[in-house]
Amino acid sequence: MIQVRYSTSPSSVETAHAADLRKNFLVEDLFETGEVHAVYTHDDRMVIGGAVPGHERLGLPAWTEVLGVESHLARRELGVVNVGQTGHVLVDGEKFELGHLDGLYVGRGSEVAFTGADAAFYFVSAPAGATYPTTALVHDEVGGVDIGSAAGASERTLFRYAWGSDLRTATLQFGVTVLADGSVWNTLPPHLHDRRTEVYLYVDLDEDSRVFHFLGRPGATRHLVMRDRQAVISPPWSIHAGAGTSSYAFVWAMSGENTQYTDLAPVALEEL
Template sequence: MIEVRYSAAPSSVETATTADLRESFLVQNLFRPGEVHGVYTHDDRLVVGGAVPGTGQLELPAWDALGTASHLERRELGIVNVGQSGHVLVDNEKFELQHLDGLYVGRGSEVVFAGADAAFYFVSAPAHATYPTTALSHPTIEPVALGTAAGANERSLYRYAWGQELQTSVLQFGVTVIADGSVWNTFPPHLHDRRTEVYLYVDLDEQDRIFHFLGQPGATRHLVLQNREAVISPPWSIHSGAGTGSYAFVWAMGGENNTYTDLTPVALEDL
């Protein structure tokens, strides 16, 4: 099953009801046992999805919204296992993925998900070229330390595909882990004028929530999310959040370029 989302104008956020905001930007219910679910957003044509194989196997679907015979006929794919041990078959080659391990899959491949305790999150983006499938083990990625404990935004940034080292067409993705005692992510916030970004929040306890801020600087709104829910951030929107407990999030971007540092900082006085 796939849901299609259309682009929203920046001004629409300022007057939207909470229900309107959730309908436009919140992604829920991706992870259902034995199923694959996705959302196709017209913002940079990204597809975000979840696959929970259970005791069987699940193929990456060629949904009608893509207009192709296979999902990756004209796309590339990033995968992060937000569950426990599982594996992904890429053209019958097996890749084992533990919790928060990633996998980049190049254009044209066939993908199958497996693992009784696994929960695979994936993002695909249009691709103009084919690059090699690459396993991305979370423990082997050297994190970038960001923020401070005093600012309540201490975090570790794990860059899986970010425009350097691993070559992709447009897709970038990785994982950020918030340090114990900190609450803020991506703070102070910024904008990506030429890229859409999606956050999937993971590893929250059942009683905890994320307060995610979106919209143009000076006219922001917020959404309240629970574990394994995502937010679509169009190029004109900031993306920042705070949690009531420990958490991590998977970030993924696609758009006109894949230069990781192509962003516009937002000063706190402009919020």
């Protein structure tokens, strides 16, 4: 099953009801056992999806009625992160084992399937004008960058899987950020990406925990209350930042005009 989301204007967010914000930006129910669910957003033409194989083998759907091709990756590249327990991703028949928070980059033109009784695969695809090699990205082997501070409740480790350096991609960037115990703030101070869309998937929250995610233009922000394994779409004009009721991790993914990781505009807190 795939939904289609259309682009929204910044001014519409300022007066939107909470239900409208959730309808336009929140991505729920991606992870259903035995199924593949996704959202296609017209913001930078990204596809955000979840595959939970259970005891089946699930292929990556083409969704021809939306993507216009007979194979999902005919014109796209793919990033995968396993947010469940160990499972496997098959790329053109080659099997890649992914543990919790391990990633995989898959180049344009491949056929992909998912297996693993306790696995839960999150994936993002984006348009690609070039083909690059499939690459396994083991979480424990990706050098993390420590940022934030315990005093600011923002101590976290940034794991850059595909970010415009080392691993070549056409437009896709993605990785994982893990907050330290006792920290709750992510992406502080917030920033804007005028030339790309970013999506967050919040993970490793317990059943009773929530993240308050902030979006909108500086000076006119709104918020969404989010639970484990929910995603949020941040258009290029929107800030993206959040605070949780406990520590957590999140998968971030971007696509747009370039893959320059530092191509962003920080927003000072007084501008909010």
